[in-house]
Amino acid sequence: MNPNHEVISDFLDGEAFEPRALGEALADPAGRDLLIDCVVLRYAAQADDSLMSAEPRVHRRPNRLLLAAASVLVALVGGYQLGYRQARPDSTPPAATRVVTVDWHSAPEESAK
Amino acid sequence: MAAVTCAESLFTQYHDRLLRYFSRAAGERETARDLAQEVFLRVSRTAIPTAPENQLAGWLFKIARNVALDHHRQQRRRPETASCSAPEDAKDAQQEMALALKQALATLPDLDRDVFLLREVSGLSREEIATACELTPDAVRSRIHRTRLELRAVLAAPIRALRQGRIHPIGNTRTPR
Numbered sequence: 001m002n003p004n005h006e007v008i009s010d011f012l013d014g015e016a017f018e019p020r021a022l023g024e025a026l027a028d029p030a031g032r033d034l035l036i037d038c039v040v041l042r043y044a045a046q047a048d049d050s051l052m053s054a055e056p057r058v059h060r061r062p063n064r065l066l067l068a069a070a071s072v073l074v075a076l077v078g079g080y081q082l083g084y085r086q087a088r089p090d091s092t093p094p095a096a097t098r099v100v101t102v103d104w105h106s107a108p109e110e111s112a113k
Numbered sequence: 114m115a116a117v118t119c120a121e122s123l124f125t126q127y128h129d130r131l132l133r134y135f136s137r138a139a140g141e142r143e144t145a146r147d148l149a150q151e152v153f154l155r156v157s158r159t160a161i162p163t164a165p166e167n168q169l170a171g172w173l174f175k176i177a178r179n180v181a182l183d184h185h186r187q188q189r190r191r192p193e194t195a196s197c198s199a200p201e202d203a204k205d206a207q208q209e210m211a212l213a214l215k216q217a218l219a220t221l222p223d224l225d226r227d228v229f230l231l232r233e234v235s236g237l238s239r240e241e242i243a244t245a246c247e248l249t250p251d252a253v254r255s256r257i258h259r260t261r262l263e264l265r266a267v268l269a270a271p272i273r274a275l276r277q278g279r280i281h282p283i284g285n286t287r288t289p290r
Contacts, residue, residue, distance in 0.1 A: 005258075006254070006255070006258050009254065009257055009258040009261060010254070013232060013238075013239065013254075013257065014238075015238075015239060015254070034262075034265070036276065037265045037272050037276075038261050038265070039280075040272050040275050040276060040280065041214075041233070041261065041264055041265060041268065041272065042233050043275070043280050044207075044210045044211065044214050044268075044271075044272075044275070045137065045214065045229075045230070045233040045234050046133075046233060046234060047207065047211070
């Protein structure tokens with residue numbers, strides 16, 4: 001570890017540094033290499049997780065509760081539609097099977113007796 | 114600097130930085146979210162010190178470090194869950210670097226890893242890191258430099274590969290000071 005290269009870390013970290021010392025460190029090819037490597041390292045450490053993600057992707061299973069609720073809803077709507085079609089009133093009334101005649105004028109007098 | 118005195122403004126101000134720290138320290142985004150929540154849970158149970166922002170960051174990340182250390186202790190007790198994410202394939206230089214960095218960070222001593230992450234990922238100043246890690250700023254300085262050199266040596270191959278390509282700007286990430 002070259003102690004003269006610590007000024008490169010100072011510079012990278014935005015801390016106080018001596019420009020002359022930095023110049024001397026960067027005059028050394030090893031110092032320049034260190035600066036570039038540290039920048040690459042910073043890039044890697046900061047890179048967006050989605051880009052640099054090292055974790056396995058979790059494939060989420062469909063929510064079972066949601067599926068069950070959707071099934072119930074489909075069954076309810078389907079049942080309603082079926083029932084509605086079967087119970088739908090026809091435009092023509094059914095033919096009469098029996099005719100009942102009521103004599104309503106005489107009926108109250110007879111019942112009063 | 115303005116003093117931050119309520120948990121809500123702390124949450125707004127530091128949530129992303131905590132999330133990034135935990136993403137790297139814990140290795141998984143879901144876990145990172147849980148750990149960030151845990152930090153604010155702990156904050157809500159305690160009195161927030163009246164301090165300038167730079168000292169407050171150190172105080173908050175000290176709590177975050179404790180949460181991360183607790184998490185690591187729990188993981189060590191349950192090695193089977195820690196090894197669940199073993200099969201990983203790198204597709205390009207960036208992913209190769211991501212995998213190598215993740216592995217290298219896992220082998221670092223806790224303090225070195227945290228000092229590095231608080232600097233490079235969360236963007237804390239040396240003074241803030243010193244507060245968070247209970248070190249002197251000079252100790253932080255030399256530790257950051259030493260950790261950089263260690264990681265550089267371990268990650269020589271993926272760094273070389275990345276140097277051959279093009280570095281794109283990092284999106285949605287706060288530039289460290």
